Amino acid sequence: MPQASSRLSIEAEEELSRHPCYSEEAHRFFARMHITVAPACNIQCNYCNRKFDCVNESRPGVVSEVLTPEQAERKVKGVAAQLMQLSVVGIAGPGDPLANPERTFDTFERVKRQVPDVTLCLSTNGLTLYRHVDAILALGIRHVTITINAIDPNVGREIYPWVIDEGIRYEGQEAAELLISRQLQGLELLAQQGVLVKVNSVMIPGVNDHHLPEVSRTVKALGATLHNVTPLIIAPGSQYERDGRKAPRPKELHNLQEVLGREGMKVMRHCRQCRADAIGLLGQDRNQDFILEKMDANPVINEQARALFQRELDAKIRQRVKAKELRQNSFQQGQHTTKVAVATRGGDKVNQHFGHATEFMVYETDGISVKLLGIRKIQAYCHGKADCNGDKNATLQEIISILQDCQILLCSGIGDVPRASLNKAGVLPLVRKGEIQDAILESVKISSYFENISISKG
Incomplete structure (x- = not known):
């Protein structure tokens, strides 16, 4: 298999700089919008329950509404008129966009016409991708995500019980072989x-889990730009739950991510x-701020x-990248x-307050440079001030087990009970506000101070 070049053109780098899913820096500043016009799916995954729709790159197909292309057009205009940092509009479900090609491409046509400055993005399981390459190119879709969980049919058959193509249902090994061959063909x-x-x-x-390094090597050789490995989320009622x-x-x-990175994959x-149906910055979903019925019938985009x-x-991102490059040699072996x-x-x-957090970003620092x-x-520890110090031991202990390899935790507020429990587990909770990188570097100095005090007392 020929090795594809990993070097990107200047144009490609520029495109990535505004895509929050492809660029770590962009995700801090630019917003994306997923539009839900594709309800049908053509494969079954063992972590998915069809009642809850299909997993693509999102939490298993969870949406508030499925839109028609006309409704999607209006909603995108409304969001673009209010959300100035909106740079990407994508279709990722709730089923598979290419199992709904007419609705998907009609929607993209409308978005391209109404909001020409956004990047179009498509996510797919890849089963029928090869049939739609020309349409993707014609629309100027420059970013495509393919969910590839295996390249070995013996592994794939443990993930996909069946696929349907042109009205024919394939099962087991045959289903996995067909899906994998189509995914790799479409990617190339x-x-x-x-x-x-x-x-x-x-x-x-x-x-x-043991097979994903081989997947990564293969997709890199075929020209993939980025590999995103996500932890399993099991839908209620799915085969994997049973x-x-x-x-x-x-x-x-x-x-696993470290292994893939060492092999040269981004x-x-x-x-x-x-x-x-997510809208806004990654980690700050504003979907409920843009309910279709409450939006202007004819929004005006400036x-x-x-x-x-x-x-x-763009200027902020360039400054951050330049500063990071100056410190890139900071991390050394040992x-x-x-x-x-x-x-x-x-x-x-x-x-964010500790009790309200549903996720933590974990960084590593040597006191000079910071990397994600x-x-x-x-699961959130509390749902309001009344119970932030309440007896929630099971949830709190689960949070501590997830963060036990961290030395410091930064938040905008924390109750006495979780503060004491984290301290006991060896995690120093600090209340801070402001820029993440500045807060991390300051916290490391504080942590070192306390360590030195402890050593001198000992």
């Missing part, structure tokens, strides 16, 4: 045409496994204002580093 065809392809893979312990399968622990996911670490606002964001968990609602700030390791999902 798109990459040859310069389309930026992100591959998503669900890490399923005991099924494909089998009693468990999601991987954060450390297992991190170790690995996405900031994925939120978003809903199929293209000049959008362009000016996004140029300012150098002492600290892991820091951050509670944030987005905007690249420490701005990944996102860890949790």
Whole structure:
């Protein structure tokens, strides 16, 4: 198999700089919008329950509404008129967009006509991708995500019980062989045409966890730009729930990501496994702020204002990248580093109370440079001030087990009970607000001070 070049053109780098899913820096400033016009799916995954729709790159097909192309057109206009940082409009479900090709491409046509400054993005399981390459190119869709969980049919048959293509149902090994061959074919065809392809893979312990490095090597050779490995989320009533399968622990996911990165693949670490109708910054879903019935019938988009606002964001990103490059040689083999968990609602700030957090961003720092390791999902500890210090031991202990390898936790507030429990577990909780990187570097100095005091007293 020929090795594809990993070097991106200047044009490609520019495109990635505004795509929050492809760029770690962009996700702090630019917003995306998923539009839900594709209800049908043509494969079955063992982690998915058809009643809850199909997993693509999001939490299993969870949506508030399925739109017609006409409704989607109106909603995108309304969001673009209000959300100046909106840079990407994608279709990711709730089923598979290419199992609903007429609705999908009609919607993209309308979006392209009404909001020409946004990037179009498509997510698919890849079964029928090869048939739609020409349509994708004609519409100027430059970003496509393919969910590829296996390249070995013996592994794939443990994930996909059946697929349906042109009215024919395939099962078991035959289903896996067909799906995998189509996925790789579609990936190669798109990459040859310069389309930026992100591959998503669900890490399923005991099924494909050992196999994903081979998947990564293969998709990289075929021209994939980015590999995003996400932890298994099991839909209620799915086969995997009945089998009693468990999601991987954060450390297992991190170790796998490290392996893939060492082999030269660009690995996405900031994925939120978003809903199929997510709107806004990653980690700050504003879907409920844009209910179709409450939006203007004919919203007006100020293209000049959008362009000016996004140029300012571009400048911020360039400054951050330049600063990071100056420090990129900071991390050296064997150098002492600290892991820091951050509670944030987005905007690249420490701005969330511990009790309200449903995820933590985990960073590593040597006191000079800061790098993101990944996102860890949790169940919120409390739902209001009244019970932040309440007896929620089971939830709190689960959170502590997820963060136990971190030395510091940053949040905008925390109750006495979780503060004491985290301290006892060796995690130092600090209340801070402001820019994440500044807060992390400051917290490491504080942590070192307390360590030195402890040593001197000892």
